[in-house]
Amino acid sequence: MQLIPVFLTELEQETQTTRKMLQRIPDDKYDWKPHEKSMTVRQLATHIANLPTWVTMAIATDGLDFEANPYKEDEINNTAELMTYLETCLADGKSLLVPESEAVLNDPWTLRSGAEIYFTSPKHEVIRTALNQIVHHRAQMGVFLRLLDIPIPGSYGPSADEN
Known part of the structure; x- marks a missing residue:
């Protein structure tokens, strides 16, 4: 089974839902x-x-x-910038989801801080984790929006706010 088409489809599908969630963030929050x-x-x-x-x-x-490479997110100041940033990051994320990349998906990938190794996994599992993290943190944002009394968009069907 080829994994690249699966990852590409899932990234596209999850980004559709992510767009709906992120575009609801008010600039003053x-x-x-x-x-x-x-x-x-x-x-x-x-x-x-x-x-x-x-x-x-x-x-x-x-x-x-x-x-060796401290992780630092870019700073976004409003929802218009955020939506542009999402599209830029999506294009980056899709850039190597090409058939030629199948050959490296079983190669090991390591997350560490100096000598401390957090985990080593095949690259295809790291990609799966990244996709899972999108869903996980998007749900977290749903809680933030709920606490701010902002209607939540549906993810895999309508939300309580859409019924």
């Missing part, structure tokens, strides 16, 4: 967070929009070392 330990709306939204680039990173590299 970017610094809001529901709890002191939570990310701000800005941090969470930027992370969600950026996650497709992890597909490219998984295919193009052998890993990520936070000690």
